[in-house]
Amino acid sequence: LPAAVTVEAAGAVGAAGAAAPARDAVLLEYLAAAREAVAAQRDVLLGYLGVAGGVAPPAAPGLVASGLGAVPAAAVVVDEPPALVARAPAGPVTRADVLRVVLDIVGTRTGYPEDMLDPTLDLEADLSIDSIKRTEIIGELAVRLRLPGAEGAVDEAVVERLAKVKTINGIVDDVVGFASGPSEPPAEPTTVDPTAVDPATVDPADACPAPADAPAAPAAARPTRHVVECVPVEDPSGPGSPGSLETPEEGPPVAGRRVVLVEDGAGVAWALTELLEAHGAEVESTRPGADVCVVEGADTLVHLAALGDGQDPVLPGAFPLLRAALLGGVRQVFLVTAGGGHFGRGPGAANGPDPVPGAGLAGFARAAALEFPDRVVRVVDVDPKEEPELIARRLLAEARRAGGTGQPVTIGLSAQGRRTLRPRPSPLSTLDPTDRDALLRTRLGPDSVVLLTGGARGITAQAALGLARATGCRLELLGRTGADPTPEDPA
Structure with a gap:
């Protein structure tokens, strides 16, 4: 990252650090209220279905008036919905159950595939x-596993404590400890039969050996490899032609739209302005670095x-x-780059400017679209x-086509x-x-130099060690955080 960006980000983090405790307290209070509301709705629904533990709803007036009477709760045989059963497994909570739920939640919340979530990785670093x-x-x-608290509610102290744990393994171990409840006073020494112990409920730190028939740990999946290629866009309406780039027959009109153009200084903005105004759009041009209020409305x-x-x-x-x-409600955002219509992946791409002016815009567009x-x-x-007028016609056609479905985020013209x-x-x-x-x-x-970015912990550290052992090359590590003298927590 540029130095200016790093310094600015560091200052922002420092300013926000003082407000972190108050922010976390507000978030915990909000989550507690949300959990109480969901729990109340669940109890009412279970009562309506006749499941034990639910709150029975009042009898419907229409049924009493018609003489049908109310159906006794004991006569209703309804199994608990599978989703609820999955969220609250019966019997003791095993480590395997907790790990499976934690991986599912982390993957859903962050977008990481579950096979990439190594339980030993540091969640933050x-x-x-x-x-x-x-x-x-x-x-x-806490909601899905129904962690215990006062009168069935979730204990906020438990949530706050778990939120400070830095690894998935650490979270799983703490949750298993909470679910196990307080330990009983020690009894007379007895001989423990290992085959009578459920391996999923044993903490890895315990000294009891695993039984012979314990399920084997899942084997690491073979990594998959993909190569990004520039390919023709599949037209849902049928095969197109180069001419359709400039004159689409379908698409919403641009008349009446207010369009803001950030100028390029190479003539494309002028040509596109004339074209948009000829189609009835209201156009306002601005230079890069203009005030953000220019996009209002x-x-x-x-x-x-x-x-x-x-x-x-x-x-x-x-x-x-x-x-x-995006936050102000602009419905269409087009970020135009100069990679030759193939995102710099064709012949001569290595001779382009460095850094590429549009670097990062494709990633930003994908994230914003999600x-x-x-x-x-x-x-x-x-x-x-190409001629500015030709580029302008193609951009206008793309703006009209963008309202359709099935269009990719990245488009090369x-x-x-x-x-x-x-x-x-591949x-x-x-x-x-x-x-x-x-x-x-x-x-x-031994004469090669390999630059590794992203720090020297977790996956990066494993890759560094593997490269060093196999090739003897020199390694240069690049990261935003300083070296930590304390050893990494193996959990």
Whole structure:
């Protein structure tokens, strides 16, 4: 990251740190109220279904008037819904049950695939899960496992304690400890038969050996490999032609829209302004770095700064404007990049500017499209060497086409047609460790230098050790946090 961004982020974190306890307290109070509301609704529903433990609803007046009478609760035979059974397993809570629920919640809340969630990883350092997200995860975990508290309610002290645990293994161990309840006074020494112990309920720190028939730990799945390629966009209405890039027959009109253009200085903004105004749109042009209030009341934002002749990156400078547009209700956001219509993946891509002016915009567009599913967010890649009028016509056609369904977030426009980025499976070769190390040594050796970003813990540390052992190369570690002299917690 640029130094200015790092310093600014560090200052923001420091300013927010003082308010963290009050913020966490408000969040815990909100989660407690939400859990109470859900618990009340659940009790009423179970009572309506005739399940024990529910609150019976009042008799319906219509039934009494008709002489049918009320059906006794004992006569109603209704099994508890499977979802409720899954959320509150009967009998003692086993470690396997807790681990399965924790992995499901963390994966759902963060988007990480469950096979990537190593229980030993640091939630904050390795997975970037901050204290707020951890509190949300623990709150849902408390509800799903019905952690005990006063009169059946969730104990906020338990939630607060679990939210401070940094690893999935640590959370699982604490939850199993809470579910086990207070320990009984020690009895007379007895001989324990290992085969009588449920291996799932034994804490890993205990000295009791696992029984012979204990389920084996799941084998690590073979990693999958994909290669990102630039491929033609599949047109739901049938195969298209290069001409359809500029003159779509379908799509909403632009008349009456208020469009804000961030200028490029290369003529595309001028050509697009004339074209939009000719179609009845109200256009306002602004320079990069303009005040965020320029997007107030806008329907569409077209950011063209990456097409300029300068090599200054668009991000992070454009982030405040893009954030204001999305939060302010702008319905369409188009981020235009200059990768030749194929996102810099064709011949000559290595000769482009460094850093690439539009670097990061595709990732921002994907993230924004997920967070704002009711908006149209696109990154549109064009060839800046083409005539500005041609680029403008294609952008106008894309703006009209964007209202349709099934359109990808990343779109490349060139003479070859509309293209997008798609991952293609590219399986790893099957090599034993000896052959794999030999293949590495053909590319890396003692004179090679490998730069690893993201710190030196968890997955990165394992990759660093593997590279060093196999090739003897020199390693340079890059991270935002300083070296921690304390040993890493193996849990």
